[in-house]
Amino acid sequence: MPEDLDPPARRGHGRRDPGGGGRGLALPGLVVLGAAVTLLTVPLVLGQEEGWPLWGWFSLGLSVLLFALFMVLEARLARRGGAPLVSARVLRAPGMRRAVTVISLTMAANAGFLFAIALHLQSGLGDSALRTGLTFATCAVTFGAVGLNWRRLPVSWRPWLAPAGLLVAAGSFAGLGLALRGGGHGGALLYGTLLPLGAGLGLAFSPTLTLALGKVAPRDAAEASGLLATATQLGQLLGVATLGTLYLNRLDLPGAHPSAHAYAVTSAAMAAVSSVGAVVAVEWRRSGRRRA
Known part of the structure; x- marks a missing residue:
């Protein structure tokens, strides 16, 4: 088969185009980011009603750590040539x-x-x-x-x-x-x-x-x-x-x-x-x- 008629996937030997489509889902980063946002927003929304209990402050502190972990995971993924949720x-x-x-x-x-x-x-x-x-x-x-x-x-x-x-x-x-x-x-x-x-x-x-x-x-x-x-x-x-x-x-x-x-x-x-x-x-x- 002539090369110009080859399917794009075969011509690229299954590799993703770094500049466009075919990006995979960065699942670990997505999970960590979702957990960080949840831990941040739940105490802010419920803190007043619950009298600002200890678990709310613990949740806020943990959310900061998870946001930092998210940035580390995204940077590591980018260095490996992957597709982070938010590219540098x-x-x-x-x-x-x-x-x-x-x-x-x-x-x-x-x-x-x-x-x-x-x-x-x-x-x-x-x-x-x-x-x-x-x-x-x-x-x-x-x-x-x-x-x-x-x-x-x-x-x-x-x-x-x-x-x-x-x-x-x-x-x-x-x-x-x-x-x-x-x-x-x-x-x-x-x-x-x-x-x-x-x-x-x-x-x-x-x-x-x-x-x-x-x-x-x-x-x-x-x-x-x-x-x-x-x-x-x-x-x-x-x-x-x-x-x-x-x-x-x-x-x-x-x-x-x-x-x-x-x-x-x-x-x-x-x-x-x-x-x-x-x-x-x-x-x-x-x-x-x-x-x-």
């Missing part, structure tokens, strides 16, 4: 690690915000689910509008979109805490802070995701996309677990408006998380300029 080549892509951090912090703040304010509006202020959802709509509209239209801004602005967006979000979180700390609905100030909040989170998330994916090789696009999607989901989970726990812990304190006070404290924490994200995003921009 993708992690070395310009700005990828900082993009993962920025996206995780942005989604953590967003998820913590949605969790805490939903509980405050419904349980603390007695709003219906419909009214609460309509309150969120103002933030969702600006988030979506920014995500669809940020490419129309000048190209020279793009490196600064994420830092600016996170700073806007930090200011908006602080404004929400001030608007709601008295136990009322906040009036016009509530909506005046929700509108820029959605825009700020949109500027932090969508450009970071798009610009990070634009810096990886085409063959790594799927893997990089999966990595950033995982960062998004883990950020949301950790935001609910940590910021939500902070809100629930503050409900037990005495005061005329315990829910309002709890939400004000949580808003300050969300502003701090956003500010940290802004610092990371600025460093990403500076490092990109130095490489250029």
